[in-house]
Amino acid sequence: MASYLQGKSIAITGAGGGIGRAVALACAAEGANVVVADYGVSIDGRDPSSAVADGVVAEIVAAGGSAVAVADTVTTMDGGQRIVQTAVDRWGAIDGVVCIAGILRERMLFNMTEEEWDAVVEVHLKGTFTVFRAASAVMRTQGSGSLVGFTSGAFAGSTSQANYSAAKGGIVSLVRSAALGLHRYGVTANAIAPIARTRMSANVPQDLAENGEPEDVAPMVVYLLSDRARHITGQIYTAVGGKIAVWNQPRELRAMYTHGRWTPEEIETHLGATVGVEEMPFLADIERRRAAAGAANPVPSA
Ligand SMILES: NC(=O)c1ccc[n+]([C@@H]2O[C@H](COP(=O)([O-])OP(=O)(O)OC[C@H]3O[C@@H](n4cnc5c(N)ncnc54)[C@H](O)[C@@H]3O)[C@@H](O)[C@H]2O)c1
Numbered sequence: 001m002a003s004y005l006q007g008k009s010i011a012i013t014g015a016g017g018g019i020g021r022a023v024a025l026a027c028a029a030e031g032a033n034v035v036v037a038d039y040g041v042s043i044d045g046r047d048p049s050s051a052v053a054d055g056v057v058a059e060i061v062a063a064g065g066s067a068v069a070v071a072d073t074v075t076t077m078d079g080g081q082r083i084v085q086t087a088v089d090r091w092g093a094i095d096g097v098v099c100i101a102g103i104l105r106e107r108m109l110f111n112m113t114e115e116e117w118d119a120v121v122e123v124h125l126k127g128t129f130t131v132f133r134a135a136s137a138v139m140r141t142q143g144s145g146s147l148v149g150f151t152s153g154a155f156a157g158s159t160s161q162a163n164y165s166a167a168k169g170g171i172v173s174l175v176r177s178a179a180l181g182l183h184r185y186g187v188t189a190n191a192i193a194p195i196a197r198t199r200m201s202a203n204v205p206q207d208l209a210e211n212g213e214p215e216d217v218a219p220m221v222v223y224l225l226s227d228r229a230r231h232i233t234g235q236i237y238t239a240v241g242g243k244i245a246v247w248n249q250p251r252e253l254r255a256m257y258t259h260g261r262w263t264p265e266e267i268e269t270h271l272g273a274t275v276g277v278e279e280m281p282f283l284a285d286i287e288r289r290r291a292a293a294g295a296a297n298p299v300p301s302a
Pocket residue numbers: 013014015016017018019020037038039040041042043045052072073074075099100101102103123127150151152153193194195196197198199200201
């Protein structure tokens with residue numbers, strides 16, 4: 001079977017470890033030239049080291065592949081530009097970017113500092129923007145390209161990671177906007193919500209109902225980057241173990257109307273029987289767990 005990404009030039013952020021490394025190795029194995037972009041930081045974003053990106057480049061080259069390291073942070077416009085420009089300078093194009101870089105600063109909302117908020121939003125959301133921004137300008141003139149963002153099931157809400165959840169929700173909206181704005185230029189944009197055993201998932205407090213290996217996530221990314229997936233855009237796919245699932249597209253479910261303007265009293269009278277309230281699945285799970293644990297259930301305060 002022909003290689004899925006033969007001769008394509010692909011930049012992958014966060015490619016030095018975890019899921020990013022697995023995606024980088026898979027892309028190279030499918031014939032892509034790979035920019036291994038990784039700042040080489042700890043799980044909370046500290047102590048950068050270029051050795052992390054260099055290590056994955058060495059692995060790819062040892063396996064007969066083609067790769068170059070960029071040890072910049074994705075949080076600056078210069079960093080995003082350099083990651084994309086490195087591919088263009090070396091291989092003459094940027095066919096795909098995959099924004100996987102991420103950090104965690106876990107804290108309950110009422111205790112979260114400005115620094116904890118900013119650091120997480122900067123790496124995930126701005127770090128996807130800086131790379132999408134630089135890549136989309138080139139892809140627009142090429143008339144082709146694939147943007148892949150990394151969100152999380154936590155975009156639908158998280159008890160103790162409001163910063164992370166908000167950043168991942170922002171990535172969903174950014175991907176959707178990129179899909180709409182770049183459709184006419186032949187550029188696709190999609191998001192992956194992965195689950196895999198990495199140092200990051202080892203830090204999540206609750207047990208994950210589903211889990212798998214970083215290598216299980218990579219084939220879906222390879223497919224989305226390939227010419228076989230040109231018809232797919234604006235989607236969010238879960239990838240975990242042997243499961244791939246698509247998320248729904250947000251849309252209004254029910255409406256109620258009045259002539260003129262609603263009053264609060266009229267809303268109180270009619271809302272429940274018409275528009276109603278949608279169950280929040282995560283909240284229902286929390287309620288069930290609290291009920292099962294009874295009054296002894298500790299209130300999280302971290
Ligand atoms: N592992 C999971 O179960 C899971 C679940 C949901 C979402 N995700 C998402 O998948 C992605 C990968 O997660 P992972 O578990 O492989 O994490 P990981 O911690 O193993 O890897 C993250 C990589 O990003 C790099 N990075 C961090 N900040 C950077 C920056 N400013 N610039 C460039 N690189 C930077 C790190 O050096 C690291 O190599 C993340 O976006 C994460 O939020 C993971």
